Amino acid sequence: MNIVKRLEIIANYVELEKILQALEKAEVPGYTVIRDVAGKSSRGDGSHNMAMTMLDNVYIIAFFSPDKVTAVTNNIQPILNKFGGSCFISDAMELNTTKCSS
Numbered sequence: 001m002n003i004v005k006r007l008e009i010i011a012n013y014v015e016l017e018k019i020l021q022a023l024e025k026a027e028v029p030g031y032t033v034i035r036d037v038a039g040k041s042s043r044g045d046g047s048h049n050m051a052m053t054m055l056d057n058v059y060i061i062a063f064f065s066p067d068k069v070t071a072v073t074n075n076i077q078p079i080l081n082k083f084g085g086s087c088f089i090s091d092a093m094e095l096n097t098t099k100c101s102s
Contacts, residue, residue: 005069006092009060009076010037011085016058018083022075023062031062063092 007028011019013035023031037059064072069089080087 001096002094003066004063004092004094005066005072006088006090007031007060007062007064007072007076008088008090009080009085010039010057011060011080012083013056013058015079015083015085016060018079019060019076019085022079023060023072026064026068026071026075028062028064028068028072031060034059034061063094 007023009019016033020031020033035058036056038057073089076087079085
């Protein structure tokens with residue numbers, strides 16, 4: 001098992017490209033994006049209007065080595081400060097798995 005950091009970002013869809021570029025710049029090895037997420041937060045942004053697809057939220061999850069935390073936060077925080085969004089970084093444990101072959 002490897003200790004890794006888990007990054008979760010909920011942001012507006014229009015900022016997705018900037019966020020992904022910031023993750024690439026920080027050399028995060030991969031990520032998953034889930035589009036069209038909705039919810040409610042203490043920030044009052046819980047409305048979800050299906051007619052406004054350009055304003056849909058995205059959920060981004062990524063795992064990376066702990067030594068990249070400073071680079072990730074330095075790259076992501078200015079984007080979220082300017083455009084809004086939530087970001088959480090927590091500890092996680094990666095299980096070593098093997099590839100299945102047929």
